[in-house]
Amino acid sequence: MSGLKDSYENQSRQEDILDISKENETKRILGKDSVTKEEIEKVYEIYGMGDFFNEYLVDGAIITCDQSTKGLKRVKRNGRGLNFSVTDNGINAGKVQVDADKILGKLVVTNLEKAKAGGKKYATTIDNDYDDNIPCFGNCNNEQYNDDEKKRLMEKGVKDNKHGTCKYLISITSEWEDDDLLKAPQKFDTSTGMKDGLTMTNSLFCAHGGWIYPVTSGQSDYNEDEAKKDAISIMSKYLDGFCTEEEVEKAVQFLGWVLPEIAQVKEKKIGEAEDAWEKEWKKYWKDDKFDPYIKAWTYYWNETKFPNKDMEIRPEVVKAMIMVESGWGTGTTQNSGRDVMQALYPGDYALWLLSGYNPTQKGMSHAGKTEPAVVWAKDGMDCNAASMRVQDYVYMYSGEESDPSKGITMTEHIGFKNGLGILRDNVITVITSDDSAKIKKLKGSEGEYLIHYDRVTPNMSIACGVGYLAFNMEDGGSEEEGVRQYNNGGKESKTGIKDAYVKDVNEHLDYLILNDGKSVQGLQK
Structure with missing residues (x-):
């Protein structure tokens, strides 16, 4: 019965992936950020049942896995533990909106020489090799490891855990499958004969329990600079009160993808967590949950109202301030669960x-x-x-x-x-x-x-808090003075410690470590 149950579950997941693919392709065709079920059905009807996904995948198509996650994973074996913290966030999907928790990668075509679209090779069902064609997708949500997998994760992860567990778990033993049985795909001449081309309805099964599927076909041009301008425009409308939280979320998450990664808490970066650190480490195990908002809004204020290239707002400073102001959104006073920067x-x-x-x-x-x-x-x-x-x-x-x-x-x-x-x-x-x-x-x-x-939302708090910090830095003439003015002596009056807030932010900056292993500098005077 378990085999039959697995078959039904796999079929259901393939159908879900097909629905996601239909939605993404309808967005592309209509040029919209979101579409209704009726619009999807109408476009499907207009384009024809066998021709709906009219763009074939080419070299550089963006793909992901339904089990992919950026979230931290911890593997334990023989009394030892190893943290897998994804710092390689893959690539972005442009204006196509996907789950912000997923890692995206590019499909590499190696088995076709002649047929091309816009100078890019068409992908086929045999472009399915992990070493040559398929990227890794961060950490895997399927945590049912056998002992061999645990051993491999512990041995390999000590040297390299920034790509996540997928790198050591991914197992592909079959070709890409077409989830749309009504379609007769075009065939292409490959190194091993005629093979079906891939479209947005194809998916690839990983033996560890994931389904790999397309996010974009790779044929459409994408201008990142223009997309950033669009994101800033949406964020400006949000601040003016003309965009909803849901609408600005897309712009924020997009910038979260394309902007450089910011520092993480040191304990999270260390592969093996010592027992003495376990409690403190768990406190910040979700220390990246506000990172897209921090990156997006520091970029916004640096580029718009306070563009001072000699004194840009550092996202790491904002991150440390959130730790100080609200315990990373875990506080209970003054609405700190929502107002994470305590600015509202x-x-x-x-x-x-x-x-x-x-x-x-x-x-x-x-x-x-x-x-x-x-x-x-x-x-x-x-x-x-x-x-x-x-x-x-x-x-x-x-x-x-x-x-x-x-x-x-x-x-x-x-x-x-x-x-x-x-x-x-x-x-x-x-x-x-x-x-x-x-x-x-x-x-x-x-x-x-x-x-x-x-x-109030965390996004709103960070948007306003970073804007207020930007003003104070400009007004105070330095990063340190801007942070000092942000608190306006509040912490000093409560603790009786001179310059308590600046000292606290500097201490939390020391908790952070950059992706290259370097420490984060303290507040600049």
Whole structure:
């Protein structure tokens, strides 16, 4: 029965892969980032059942595996453990959106000499050799290792684990299969006779339990620079409030693919984790989960509002700051599970500087039990008082405080116009009678600011936090001073330790190691 069950499971997975291929090809044909089921069916109908995937795969086609992952894997044998941390992230798929956790690679055609498309050789069913044709796909999600596989992983991985477990587990013993039984593929003359060409409906079985499938055919031209510009345009619209989290996610994940990898936590980079480090290592085992956002938003601010090539924002600094600010998103206070850079709570200047709202305006807050000014922070239907602590905030850069129309606000002065649209009337609103009717705590606070913690996301926090850091670096004249101003003495006042925040960020920078094995430099003065 197990063989029959495996057969059904394999068939189901092949059907899933075929659905993914249909979706990707429909996106390509329509030139859209996302398509509906109806659009897929319509295009399939128009192009014909036997001709739907009209582009054959060529040399350089992008492929991946349904078991591929960037996630950390740990192999244990005879009381020893070895971490496989993928630092070789393969290549990107251009504008074709795929699971951000997957490693992509290029198909290499070796068995065809004559037939070509745009100067590229057509791929056939016998381009299936791991050494010559198929790349590795990072770590494998199928962790059912036999003892020989464990032994091989332990022996080989000590010397090279940056490519992941796939490099030592991949096992291909069959040719590419065509999942569309209605199609009669074109045949090509190869070194071993006439063989079927490959299209987007083909897949290749790995004996370790994965299905390898195409992401792009390799025939379409792809301009990375133009794609980066498109991503920046989408991110700008997001900051202005005209893009959803789902829409900007695609741009962020794309830049996460194409931009250079950033430093990882040292313990994660070490092959064998010593028992003494096990606890600390586990704390940061997901230390790359925010990397695409860090890379994308540091790139964005470096390229747009604060393009200073002599003092660019380093993604490693942002990474260390997230560790300090929110325990890498594991904190529970001040919405730190979402606000990972702690830039979007009312006691911080960043929220007000980036939003363009005036936190010192009379009637927009109320006195707390022990603090002179608090506002309500909303999380679902729960509301709690949040300290303002911005009584000395300077709202106007020049002109009259009583009439902002006659002067320039600090927000305008540093280049954020009236404020970021994702914050205005979204994260910050004004309490209405409808609000107080739904939530009793708000009664009597109508007309005051209401902070919506539940609308903040890690992506939003990093987007705003890096922008605020960029401003502070520009204003302070150095990386170190920018980081110091970002915290505005908050950690020093809590701990009593002079320059506590800068010291803490430097300590966390020391936790990191670059892909070439070098340490990360401390904050630059």
